[in-house]
Every structure is written in structure tokens, then in C-alpha cells.
Amino acid sequence: MTWTAPPRPAAAQALHEAAEAERRANPEAFSLDPDVIVQRAMSHRVADPSELVGDWRPGLEHFLGSAREDGRLNAIGERIMGEQAASKLAFGARVRATLAEHPERAGRVLQPPIVIVGGWRTGTTFLFRLLGTDPRLRAPLPLELTRPWKVAVSSLRERAALTDQLDAAPNPLHLLNPALRSVHDHGPRLAEECVLAMGVDLRSWGFPATVRLDAYASWLATQDLATAYAEYRRVLQLLDDGDGRRFVLKAPAHTPELAHVARTFPGAVVVHLHRDMVETVASGASLFAVFRSTYSDEVDPTDVGRFQLDQTELWLRRAWAFRAGELASHVTLVDVAYSDLVRDPAAVVSAVYAAAGIEPPADLPGFVEAYQRQHPRHEHGAHRYTPEDFGIDPGEVAERFAFLAVDI
Numbered sequence: 001m002t003w004t005a006p007p008r009p010a011a012a013q014a015l016h017e018a019a020e021a022e023r024r025a026n027p028e029a030f031s032l033d034p035d036v037i038v039q040r041a042m043s044h045r046v047a048d049p050s051e052l053v054g055d056w057r058p059g060l061e062h063f064l065g066s067a068r069e070d071g072r073l074n075a076i077g078e079r080i081m082g083e084q085a086a087s088k089l090a091f092g093a094r095v096r097a098t099l100a101e102h103p104e105r106a107g108r109v110l111q112p113p114i115v116i117v118g119g120w121r122t123g124t125t126f127l128f129r130l131l132g133t134d135p136r137l138r139a140p141l142p143l144e145l146t147r148p149w150k151v152a153v154s155s156l157r158e159r160a161a162l163t164d165q166l167d168a169a170p171n172p173l174h175l176l177n178p179a180l181r182s183v184h185d186h187g188p189r190l191a192e193e194c195v196l197a198m199g200v201d202l203r204s205w206g207f208p209a210t211v212r213l214d215a216y217a218s219w220l221a222t223q224d225l226a227t228a229y230a231e232y233r234r235v236l237q238l239l240d241d242g243d244g245r246r247f248v249l250k251a252p253a254h255t256p257e258l259a260h261v262a263r264t265f266p267g268a269v270v271v272h273l274h275r276d277m278v279e280t281v282a283s284g285a286s287l288f289a290v291f292r293s294t295y296s297d298e299v300d301p302t303d304v305g306r307f308q309l310d311q312t313e314l315w316l317r318r319a320w321a322f323r324a325g326e327l328a329s330h331v332t333l334v335d336v337a338y339s340d341l342v343r344d345p346a347a348v349v350s351a352v353y354a355a356a357g358i359e360p361p362a363d364l365p366g367f368v369e370a371y372q373r374q375h376p377r378h379e380h381g382a383h384r385y386t387p388e389d390f391g392i393d394p395g396e397v398a399e400r401f402a403f404l405a406v407d408i
Helices: 009-023 036-044 056-070 075-101 126-131 142-146 148-154 158-167 172-176 214-220 224-237 252-262 276-296 302-322 325-332 337-344 345-356 364-374 394-400
Strands: 114-116 248-249 268-275 332-339
Touching: 009 075, 009 172, 009 394, 036 075, 056 075, 056 158, 056 214, 075 148, 075 158, 075 224, 075 276, 114 126, 114 252, 126 248, 126 268, 126 345, 126 364, 142 158, 148 224, 214 302, 224 276, 252 268, 252 276, 252 302, 252 325, 268 337, 268 345, 276 302, 276 394, 302 394, 332 337, 332 345, 337 345, 345 364
Parallel strands: 114 248, 114 268, 268 332
Antiparallel strands: none
């Protein structure tokens, strides 16, 4: 294996060393005990555990147990996993409380969204953020997905001011791991994945993406994510301004849960991107090896490659099973090859608009060009990797994904 964790700049190393020192001095602050995390959740303006949403206790215990046993977490990883679990528990309660205060939003009828899915690194982010620049569509920003109760009761001017404040502050992830910008750029003005607002019952495919959570991922594969999707619909109702804009959503993590997408958003246009499977698995392994290196000092590239191969196969087998079922008729499926998106993005965008019954922008090539000019490819460095970096055998990949019936 030739992959190694990206080097930490001095500032990032100092943050990690400070966290390790704090953990030695005050281990309770880094606790991943479920009862401690529930008490932390109460500090997020939640009065009582009875306000928490869904059957959250099993998810909490499996998530925290796997983080302790599988995560190989450093001090920052432990602290962030604990904070993430507490904030997720409180999130659903705060959304419901805000909807109770604004019942007119709870009754909002959402237009069927455009939902972009596919394996990791298949062009989903590019297409999602490109479509999100159309003023008739709404691709949620990080602030909207992490604090929807705040956004819902703020004016457009107040929202802009909040975004300006976030934009002026250093990005914590970029401070901890600058290499992340080259594999998946983040920022308060960049539309983000649905998983930021999902998992209030601690059931979310977003969790094992960035941290080693093998036992949790195995348990999650047996779980029903109906609550996660129902609560996410509430988030979108809370965010909807009644201005006619249609949500465009994106998350590779929707790929194994298309049945829930169809039930939650009947009439949705589901755009499924496809890429050569060796590239898909290897690129995803590279992405998440970098992510894991933020929260762990013990990232094994072969282990990441194995996990990525197993999970991608699980996800795509479920996606293909969905296509054969009755619920597939509840959505419009649009298959897009990554190579076509790279070669002729305007043609792909035109096909998506046609499926959604929306007229494309008058100057479609200019629309695409304007986005590409503002967000040039490899703006923050090229993402370089090989399958061999992660112990991925192209022959095994071809054999395991032979069931795919789509031209990529």
C-alpha cells in the first residue's frame, strides 16, 4: 500500500496535542457513555429526554459502542463523535418544537424534489451544486441543514448576515485537515448533503462514512430508516419559504434507501450517477481515508478499501432491488454516466430538467460555463489515488458488481 495520511500542518498538530492534553486532564469531557451524551443533548435547549424523537436509544448505544471499539479515535475524534451524537438527538426535538410554534410550516406541501444519488465520487456534488445555482431551485446550505430552526424564523437579510459570519470564521475541518479541500470542498456558501440534517434517531449512513464504525454499519444495515426520512421531510417543510422554489437534494447515502426516498417524496426525480466501479470504490476509499485521518491516527488503507468495497456493493444491490419493485414507479429515475457528465454537462442538465418538467435556463451552455468558471475543477488541488493504494483488486470488483445493468 502506498497511501499515507496527509501531513498535519503545525497549527493542526497543535490543536490535536491540546485536545490530547485536555483528555488526560478531564477524561469525562470526552466520554462516549450514552447517559453522559443524553445529558449533553439536554444542554441544546431540550427540556427532557421524552422530547427526543423516535426509538433513539438503540442507535445511540450502537453508534457510541462502535466509536469506542472500532473507531481508533484520537482525542479530537472522541470529542467530535460525542458532540455529534448529542446534537443529533437534540436536532429532531428542536425541529418539532419550531414547527409547533409555526404550524403553517408544518402543513407545507413540498414540490417533488430532484434527488441526486450514486456511489461516492461519481459527480454527485458537481451536478448538485450546479443545479443549485438556478434561482428556481434550492440546494440547502450547511446553515440550513444544521440550524433549520434558526433559518426558518430569520429574514433573508438575517440569513445572509449569519452566512457572512460563518464565512469569515476559519473552517474547523480545513484547520484540522487541509487535505480535505482537494477531495471534497466545504464551506458555508457551498450546498451540502442531506445527511447533515438526518439521523435524529442515530440511524444514518452518514456516520460510518467518515469514521471507522464497522459494527455500527453492520447493525445499520438491519435497520428501518423510516423515521430518519420522515423527520428530514419535516426539516424541508420548516425551511420551505412558500416561494415556489423546488428543492434539489443530494446524498450518496440515499442510494441504499431509495424506497424511503420514494415513500417520503413521491413524484421525485431521482438522478442516479454511475462511474466505472473500480474508480468509484477506489476514489471513495481515498476520500474517506482522508476523512478518517482527521479523527484517528491509525488509518489502515487496506481496511478502508475493504469497507468501501463491501458497503458500495450493499448499497448498489439495494438500489437495484428497488428498481425491480413497485415503489420505483413512484419516482422518475434518470441514469447518468459520469463520463457523460464530464464530457457534456449541459446535455446531462438538460435531461434532468426534462425529467423534472422544468424549462432549462435560456442559455444552458452559459449557465454551465458560469458555474465552472466560478468553481474550476481541481481548484484546491488534484485528488490522486490508485486502487492498489487501498488493496483493491480490479478483478474482484468486476466480479462483485457484474449484477449492474447500466451502461457506464
